[in-house]
Amino acid sequence: MKLELGNFYVKEIVFGDETSYSNGLLTINKEEALDIVREDEHITEADLFIVKPGDNVRLVPVKEAIEPRVRVEGGPVFPGVTGELMQSGNGRTLALKDCSVLVVGKHWGGFQDGLIDMGGEGAKYTYYSQLKNIVLVADTDEEFEKREQQKKNKALRWAGMRLAEYIGSCVKDLEPEELETFELDPITKRSSEENDLPSVVLVLQPQSQMEELGYNDLIYGWDTNRMLPTFMHPNEVLDGAIISGSFMPCSSKWSTYDFQNFPMIKRLYEEHGKTLNFLGIIMSNLNVALEQKERAALFVAQMAKSLGADSAIVAEEGYGNPDADFIACIVALEDAGIKTVGLTNECTGRDGRSQPLVTLDPKADAIISCGDVSQLIELPPMETVLGELESLGRDGFAGGWAGDEILGPSVREDGSIIMENNSMFCGDQVVGWSTKTMKEF
Amino acid sequence: MKKAILYINQFFGQIGGEEEADFAPEIKEGLVGPAMELQKQLGEDIEITHTVICGDNYMGSNTEEAVNTIIGFLEDKEIDIFFAGPAFRAGRYGSACGHIGKAVKEKFDVPVISSMNEENPGVEMFREHIYIFKGGASAAAMRKDIKKMAEFGRRILKGDTLGSADEEGYYGRGIRRQVWLEPPITAADRVIDMLLKKIHGEPFQTELPIPDQDMVPIAEPIKDLSKAKIAIVTSGGIVPVDNPDRIQSASATRWGKYDISDTDRLEPKVFKTIHAGFDPAAANNDPNVIVPLDVMREFEREGKIGKVHDYFYSTVGTGTTEGEAARMAREIVVDLQDANVDGVILIST
Numbered sequence: 001m002k003l004e005l006g007n008f009y010v011k012e013i014v015f016g017d018e019t020s021y022s023n024g025l026l027t028i029n030k031e032e033a034l035d036i037v038r039e040d041e042h043i044t045e046a047d048l049f050i051v052k053p054g055d056n057v058r059l060v061p062v063k064e065a066i067e068p069r070v071r072v073e074g075g076p077v078f079p080g081v082t083g084e085l086m087q088s089g090n091g092r093t094l095a096l097k098d099c100s101v102l103v104v105g106k107h108w109g110g111f112q113d114g115l116i117d118m119g120g121e122g123a124k125y126t127y128y129s130q131l132k133n134i135v136l137v138a139d140t141d142e143e144f145e146k147r148e149q150q151k152k153n154k155a156l157r158w159a160g161m162r163l164a165e166y167i168g169s170c171v172k173d174l175e176p177e178e179l180e181t182f183e184l185d186p187i188t189k190r191s192s193e194e195n196d197l198p199s200v201v202l203v204l205q206p207q208s209q210m211e212e213l214g215y216n217d218l219i220y221g222w223d224t225n226r227m228l229p230t231f232m233h234p235n236e237v238l239d240g241a242i243i244s245g246s247f248m249p250c251s252s253k254w255s256t257y258d259f260q261n262f263p264m265i266k267r268l269y270e271e272h273g274k275t276l277n278f279l280g281i282i283m284s285n286l287n288v289a290l291e292q293k294e295r296a297a298l299f300v301a302q303m304a305k306s307l308g309a310d311s312a313i314v315a316e317e318g319y320g321n322p323d324a325d326f327i328a329c330i331v332a333l334e335d336a337g338i339k340t341v342g343l344t345n346e347c348t349g350r351d352g353r354s355q356p357l358v359t360l361d362p363k364a365d366a367i368i369s370c371g372d373v374s375q376l377i378e379l380p381p382m383e384t385v386l387g388e389l390e391s392l393g394r395d396g397f398a399g400g401w402a403g404d405e406i407l408g409p410s411v412r413e414d415g416s417i418i419m420e421n422n423s424m425f426c427g428d429q430v431v432g433w434s435t436k437t438m439k440e441f
Numbered sequence: 442m443k444k445a446i447l448y449i450n451q452f453f454g455q456i457g458g459e460e461e462a463d464f465a466p467e468i469k470e471g472l473v474g475p476a477m478e479l480q481k482q483l484g485e486d487i488e489i490t491h492t493v494i495c496g497d498n499y500m501g502s503n504t505e506e507a508v509n510t511i512i513g514f515l516e517d518k519e520i521d522i523f524f525a526g527p528a529f530r531a532g533r534y535g536s537a538c539g540h541i542g543k544a545v546k547e548k549f550d551v552p553v554i555s556s557m558n559e560e561n562p563g564v565e566m567f568r569e570h571i572y573i574f575k576g577g578a579s580a581a582a583m584r585k586d587i588k589k590m591a592e593f594g595r596r597i598l599k600g601d602t603l604g605s606a607d608e609e610g611y612y613g614r615g616i617r618r619q620v621w622l623e624p625p626i627t628a629a630d631r632v633i634d635m636l637l638k639k640i641h642g643e644p645f646q647t648e649l650p651i652p653d654q655d656m657v658p659i660a661e662p663i664k665d666l667s668k669a670k671i672a673i674v675t676s677g678g679i680v681p682v683d684n685p686d687r688i689q690s691a692s693a694t695r696w697g698k699y700d701i702s703d704t705d706r707l708e709p710k711v712f713k714t715i716h717a718g719f720d721p722a723a724a725n726n727d728p729n730v731i732v733p734l735d736v737m738r739e740f741e742r743e744g745k746i747g748k749v750h751d752y753f754y755s756t757v758g759t760g761t762t763e764g765e766a767a768r769m770a771r772e773i774v775v776d777l778q779d780a781n782v783d784g785v786i787l788i789s790t
Contacts, residue, residue: 111691111717124621149690149717198640212720249691249760267629275637288719311640313632320760321718341636343628346649349762352616353569358763360651366639367649368631372619374692374762396690396717398760403687420692421619422760432629437648439605439620440613 002183003235004092006072006176010099013050013132019170026096028134028167036166037136042155045106046138049386053130055118058382059102061109061391062116062425063153064160064244065128065257068096068168077165078240078256080221082158088220089182089235094171099132100257101167103153103160106139109391110151111398112215114250114425115417122379125424127433128257136163137386149396152214153246161243161256182235182269187279187307198310199277202234202268203300203333205316205325207248208285217245217254217317219283229284229299231307234265237281248318249398251373251427252345263432264315264343279307284329286322293325301332315343315430319373323357327364334363342367345428346438347374356438370434373399373422376407381415392417399423443487443598446518447476448511448525448541450534453580454494462533464496466507468514478584479524482591487598491518493541497533500540507537508544520551522594525571527556527586528563530578535563542571552597556586559612568612575610660784669783672750674773676758676766677724677731677790678716679707688757690717696756696769698776701749706735718759719790731788750782758789 011024019029030048037046051057069077072092076083105113116126123129140155185194206217208224217224219232219242232241237259244256265281272278282303284296304312312333316326326344333340346356346369356369392400393410399422400410410419421427428434451457451464453474472480473492480489493511500507523545525538535557542553556576557564564573572593576586589610596603605620606613631648638645663669680688686697701707707728714724714731729735732753740746754773758766777785 150720200636210720263627263629264632267627267633271633275633311636313636339636339639341632341639342649343632344649346617347760347762348617349764351764352618354762354764355652356617356649362651364649364651365647366635366645367647368628368635369648370628372617373760375619398691398717401689422692429628432627432632434628435622435625436619437622437631438617439607441603441606441616441618 001089001233001235002181003089003239005180005182005238006092006094007097007178007180008094008171008174009097009177010132013099013134015050019167021096021171021174026099033163033166036162037138037159039162040155040159042140042142043159044139044141046136049135049137050132051118051135052132053118053123056120056383057118058115058385058389059104059118059135060115060385060387060389061105061113061395062102063105063113063246064103064157065100065255065426066160066164067100067257067260068164069240069260070094070165070168070172072172077168078161078243081218081243082161082165085220088239088241089233093239094168094176096168096171099134100128101160101164102128102133102135103156104135104137104387105156105391106137107388107391108146109395109397111149111396112151112246112248112250112253113397114423114427115392115419116425117379117382120380120382122377125377125421125427127429128425134163134167135386136160150215151246154214157246182238184233184272184278184280190277194273194277197273197275197277199279199308200268200311200313201279201282201304201307201309202264203282203284203312203314203329205284205286205314205322205329206242206254207245207317209288209318209321210247215245215247218243224285225287227285229282229296229303231303232281232283234269234278234281237262238265249373249422251371251399251421251424252318252430253426254317254431255426258426258431264313267432279309286316286318286325288321293328296325297328297332300329301336304333304338305336309338311339313341313343317430319345319347320358324359327357327359327361330364331361340366343430344369345371345373345430348372349374350376352441369438370430371421371428371436372438373420373428375421376418377421377424378418379416389415392419392423397423443521444519445483445487445489445522445524445594446491446493446515446520447479447489448493448538449474450537451494451496454492456494462496462498464494465499466493466495466510466514468493475583475587478587479591482588483595487522487595495537497537500537501533504540508540511541512544512548515545515549520549522598523551523553524590524594525553525555527576527583527590528561529576529580529582530558530561532562535561536566539563539567539571543567546571552594554590554594556590564612569615572611575612663784666746667744668747670748670750670781671737671746671784671786672777672782673732673734673737673753673786673788675731675753675755675788676761677755677788678714678757679712679724679728679732679755680715682711682713684715688715688755690715690757691760693757693761694765696754696773698752698754700751701734701753702751704734705738707732716757716759716790731790750780
């Protein structure tokens with residue numbers, strides 16, 4: 001499988017007459033773009049904004065981030081989701097880099113939604129403050145979940161994907177400024193140089209905890225709750241085979257943009273043929289029943305062993321209940337003689353003294369930790385809020401609250417906020433960007 | 442000018458050696474013994490106003506009285522920071538520094554800094570409560586140990602950004618917090634580095650050391666269930682619909698206790714779940730699927746169990762830290778014991 005990602009580095013985004021890209025300038029015809037958003041009759045209100053790093057803008061409730069892209073040979077950017085099924089990971093896909101489409105609820109948020117500060121001291125808590133962003137702020141008529149804490153956010157998330165495809169399509173006929181090639185020979189057809197290196201599989205545990213369909217990550221449109229671990233080519237993940245869901249407390253979440261750019265996968269590609277033989281990805285999940293966790297761990301260990309993996313990296317999209325899958329999977333791999341490193345975040349509580357994962361095992365002796373969901377964050381008011389600031393306290397955010405006897409409400413009258421890191425949009429960057437770690441004090 | 446107070450034992454307080462170890466607490470204005478060196482190291486912005494002296498044996502055998510007396514001395518004093526020791530490898534002295542340090546921290550909420558050798562039993566007893574710097578084995582290390590305590594104290598009072606326990610040189614207090622690596626190294630880079638070391642059998646340092654497991658043994662079986670009083674406790678968030686105790690839907694720190702003495706089953710619209718970690722439809726439709734009062738009443742009528750306890754207990758388990766859960770459990774257990782409950786059905790979701 002050979003994937004070419006053709007990159008265009010966006011330096012500035014403006015609204016204008018024609019949606020187009022030229023020399024770093026991305027121009028968006030706002031009305032045309034909003035027409036794409038409104039193709040779904042469930043969208044009742046929609047507007048677009050442009051934000052850049054350093055802007056004094058607070059975005060909340062943020063639901064999704066997507067990189068604008070287009071397939072040169074045609075077909076949907078997200079097979080099985082925004083169009084027909086097709087194999088992803090092959091051929092050439094063009095991407096607008098250093099920017100993302102952010103989807104923000106005009107009013108209503110929930111457990112799974114997050115917050116982004118583009119400037120000020122809050123900016124360091126998310127990756128997305130470093131990007132130029134096209135912000136879709138919209139509302140829907142999805143009355144059934146308007147006041148539910150857990151929201152599928154279907155109309156908004158799909159609108160974001162359509163918008164990302166629409167914006168991405170403006171570079172379809174252009175020559176990319178940079179070409180990244182991702183190619184792995186089939187496992188049994190590799191050179192002796194590659195085969196002599198220690199082999200590694202990347203085990204991903206995307207979010208699949210909800211029994212009801214519509215909340216979990218989708219792989220080629222298929223709900224991850226309804227799958228058993230399977231073997232995938234890393235190019236598939238980099239090329240739109242998987243989209244983010246709408247369930248996990250936000251700092252632990254992997255957005256669709258995160259999947260499209262998965263730094264851990266890219267890093268393994270860099271090592272492939274030099275220090276490691278990158279076999280591919282075992283795509284597992286995080287179902288809630290104990291038997292499902294054990295079954296998934298069995299499948300993962302068997303597959304890794306049959307593939308001849310000397311080592312493995314396990315990464316979980318979540319914390320709490322999913323820690324059981326994470327540890328079970330590491331233990332199963334270690335028991336199979338596969339040297340394993342885990343990649344996760346922690347929840348140590350307001351006072352930092354709690355057990356960092358809900359289950360632990362001495363066999364999990366090599367873990368990279370990307371942050372603490374329960375860390376309290378206090379931020380001053382922001383000049384501009386896109387979305388609705390009240391949602392952070394009102395709508396049951398994982399890291400926000402209406403009132404607390406010690407801390408008061410998350411959203412104060414002057415617009416300043418206090419929250420848990422839990423609700424920083426994809427803040428713990430377990431996909432590999434995180435420069436945070438955990439230390440004892 | 443910031444104010445500091447130092448605690449030392451009878452020996453360093455120049456009262457006497459072992460024969461004076463029963464010396465009752467005294468507070469002296471100004472500097473005694475090691476206080477002079479500490480004052481020198483603290484510089485001009487922090488003044489040690491008093492030195493507290495107590496015999497090690499006195500503190501050891503009359504701990505509560507000694508602590509209360511000393512807290513009494515301190516109540517009308519200005520304190521910005523409190524020092525104790527250094528205690529080197531002296532076990533009783535270390536323990537005394539810990540006891541008084543912990544009490545001062547709890548009472549006045551000021552930073553408390555001590556220093557002990559790693560073999561001092563006071564380290565394990567009190568490292569969670571106060572800053573204990575890694576100190577020398579004997580008084581030969583006095584100057585070095587005091588320097589570390591003073592420097593750290595100065596930085597706390599200046600409001601400097603403080604490093605981790607390892608970076609600063611004190612014994613970790615069991616508090617894990619996120620920090621940004623400087624220079625920044627991405628998680629992906631750290632994974633590759635750790636993986637290659639692990640593969641090649643080289644030493645590496647995990648970022649999440651696995652703490653000792655706190656395993657709870659399974660309880661002994663109840664001998665005669667037909668005479669037993671059974672309580673229902675759940676982390677499934679079942680509460681009266683108005684959630685009178687305002688238990689949080691996630692990351693709970695509160696629990697509630699609800700009277701079911703006149704209730705045969707939990708009715709929908711009277712009880713509901715406020716748990717945010719699962720689909721609430723089934724539980725709201727029939728709260729007995731989480732708090733199985735209906736079945737328990739049947740067992741009670743059939744004589745399978747003696748009695749259902751008059752209250753059930755509820756909190757929310759999702760995102761709730763192990764520390765908060767353990768605290769809530771300790772609080773609930775007191776109540777259960779007071780009511781002579783013999784057994785508990787603990788229902789998770």
